[in-house]
Amino acid sequence: xxxxxxxxxxxxxxxxxxxxxxxxxxxxxxxxxxxxxxxxxxxxxxxxxxxxxxxxxxxxxxxxxxxxxxxxxxxxxxxxxxxxxxxxxxxxxxxxxxxxxxxxxxxxxxxxxxxxxxxxxxxxxxxxxxxxxxxxxxxxxxxxxxxxxxxxxxxxxxxxxxxxxxxxxxxxxxxxxxxxxxxxxxxxxxxxxxxxxxxxxxxxxxxxxxxxxxxxxxxxxxxxxxxxxxxxxxxxxxxxxxxxxxxxxxxxxxxxxxxxxxxxxxxxxxxxxxxxxxxxxxxxxxxxxxxxxxxxxxxxxxxxxxxxxxxxxxxxxxxxxxx
Amino acid sequence: xxxxxxxxxxxxxxxxxxxxxxxxxxxxxxxxxxxxxxxxxxxxxxxxxxxxxxxxxxxxxxxxxxxxxxxxxxxxxxxxxxxxxxxxxxxxxxxxxxxxxxxxxxxxxxxxxxxxxxxxxxxxxxxxxxxxxxxxxxxxxxxxxxxxxxxxxxxxxxxxxxxxxxxxxxxxxxxxxxxxxxxxxxxxxxxxxxxxxxxxxxxxxxx
Numbered sequence: 035x036x037x038x039x040x041x042x043x044x045x046x047x048x049x050x051x052x053x054x055x056x057x058x059x060x061x062x063x064x065x066x067x068x069x070x071x072x073x074x075x076x077x078x079x080x081x082x083x084x085x086x087x088x089x090x091x092x093x094x095x096x097x098x099x100x101x102x103x104x105x106x107x108x109x110x111x112x113x114x115x116x117x118x119x120x121x122x123x124x125x126x127x128x129x130x131x132x133x134x135x136x137x138x139x140x141x142x143x144x145x146x147x148x149x150x151x152x153x154x155x156x157x158x159x160x161x162x163x164x165x166x167x168x169x170x171x172x173x174x175x176x177x178x179x180x181x182x183x184x185x186x187x188x189x190x191x192x193x194x195x196x197x198x199x200x201x202x203x204x205x206x207x208x209x210x211x212x213x214x215x216x217x218x219x220x221x222x223x224x225x226x227x228x229x230x231x232x233x234x235x236x237x238x239x240x241x242x243x244x245x246x247x248x249x250x251x252x253x254x255x256x257x258x259x260x261x262x263x264x265x266x267x268x269x270x271x272x273x274x275x276x277x278x279x280x281x282x283x284x285x286x287x288x289x290x291x292x293x294x295x296x297x298x299x300x301x302x303x304x305x306x307x308x309x310x311x312x313x314x315x316x317x318x319x320x321x322x323x324x325x326x327x328x329x330x331x332x333x334x335x336x337x338x339x340x341x342x343x344x345x346x347x348x349x350x351x352x353x354x355x356x357x
Numbered sequence: 358x359x360x361x362x363x364x365x366x367x368x369x370x371x372x373x374x375x376x377x378x379x380x381x382x383x384x385x386x387x388x389x390x391x392x393x394x395x396x397x398x399x400x401x402x403x404x405x406x407x408x409x410x411x412x413x414x415x416x417x418x419x420x421x422x423x424x425x426x427x428x429x430x431x432x433x434x435x436x437x438x439x440x441x442x443x444x445x446x447x448x449x450x451x452x453x454x455x456x457x458x459x460x461x462x463x464x465x466x467x468x469x470x471x472x473x474x475x476x477x478x479x480x481x482x483x484x485x486x487x488x489x490x491x492x493x494x495x496x497x498x499x500x501x502x503x504x505x506x507x508x509x510x511x512x513x514x515x516x517x518x519x520x521x522x523x524x525x526x527x528x529x530x531x532x533x534x535x536x537x538x539x540x541x542x543x544x545x546x547x548x549x550x551x552x553x554x555x556x557x558x559x560x561x562x563x564x
Contacts, residue, residue, distance in 0.1 A: 325521060326392075329528035336532040340539035343454075347543075350459040 081120040109189035144181040165266035184211045205251050212252040362470040364558045368426050372419055373554055379416040380534060382408060387527055417494045435473050436483055446476040470562050485533055489526050496523035
């Protein structure tokens with residue numbers, strides 16, 4: 035059976051033309067939409083084809099050191115920067131391969147995006163910058179450390195709203211940043227301790243030092259205040275060195291840690307289990323010498339009272355009086 | 358017409374003795390938690406923590422059962438306080454415990470079908486069961502739901518106030534328990550009151 039019209043008229047040609055045109059417009063439109071959505075991942079795919087290899091590195095001709103150029107794809111996918119294209123941060127010189135040699139000298143700065151941005155309320159990163167420039171890290175060697183010294187932009191992920199890990203893993207993650215330099219066997223020029231052994235020695239005053247280091251972030255004692263001010267790292271001599279700073283009613287951990295822990299545990303292990311296994315208890319948080327002595331005193335007084343009363347009844351009974 | 362009443366019905370006795378077990382565990386674990394040190398603890402910290410949580414929840418459920426039972430079974434009648442002449446009755450009962458008991462006087466307010474407690478017992482139990490226990494339970498539950506606790510209270514951390522309240526009520530109830538056990542020996546015989554709470558006590562009254 036022939037599907038062509040028996041007679042091709044001008045109207046038929048017009049109709050086919052317009053149908054084709056409209057289809058083409060829609061097709062192009064959808065293609066553009068799809069491309070826009072995948073542009074970042076396609077672009078990144080080109081970069082990560084090489085940089086996703088675990089062994090990618092090169093020898094820096096200036097220093098002779100091997101430089102790791104590999105990116106952890108899993109960590110990148112979970113990081114806060116996962117939605118960005120590589121070239122959003124890296125210069126156009128990296129778009130071509132081999133990369134332009136000038137591209138190697140690019141100066142990346144977190145604050146070029148993070149500063150004066152409506153995305154970050156309360157001028158968060160301005161506060162971070164102020165804290166950092168006042169910190170021991172910056173004051174000791176202004177040019178030595180940058181954001182990237184501690185934060186890897188390819189893996190960095192904030193804790194806010196994420197509950198896929200417990201307190202201890204968050205503590206470890208943050209402490210690993212500090213230990214990355216401070217636990218090295220070779221001390222940093224004039225800033226670091228003398229290695230892991232020395233680090234433990236300096237914290238020996240802490241009872242159960244290892245348990246403390248697993249449960250509390252370094253910045254809780256080595257900074258003052260909230261997350262923005264957590265970049266205001268103090269010198270070791272100014273760090274909190276009092277048990278009661280945490281183990282007291284005014285604990286620097288009480289409100290934040292306890293409430294955070296309860297919330298995290300509930301998300302992690304379920305309601306009933308989290309309530310029964312609730313481990314958000316800071317030893318000594320409710321300790322107060324007056325209350326302690328008051329409590330012990332009340333119990334002793336009661337015991338003495340009933341003991342004396344009982345003795346009196348026993349003596350009265352021995353005297354032959356009816357009880 | 359003579360009517361026989363059970364002063365200590367079975368449900369009340371079961372609640373009472375389960376409460377005893379719960380309280381003993383909570384006291385031991387509570388002391389272990391509050392006075393925790395690395396080397397001198399009654400119970401290891403982690404075990405005490407879990408036990409305290411479990412028995413705290415059990416005690417709270419028990420208190421709800423007590424409340425329900427009291428209103429459903431009519432036991433609440435013994436908690437109805439007659440304010441008229443209360444002070445005189447309290448003094449009379451205190452005088453008995455302070456003086457009369459050594460002279461072998463009779464109990465000034467023996468149990469009746471309408472009130473099995475003497476005035477001092479009635480006031481104390483009212484306070485313990487309807488003020489202290491809810492306070493203890495609420496402050497304990499707030500530690501399970503710290504996000505509900507006030508951030509600040511009287512310029513102090515809200516959770517600290519909750520913790521102190523829990524501790525203070527706990528200590529008060531320990532003192533109460535000691536007094537309660539001791540005064541249970543002040544019945545007709547030393548063991549009479551214990552037997553009543555174990556096996557019940559029937560009271561026959563003319564109606």
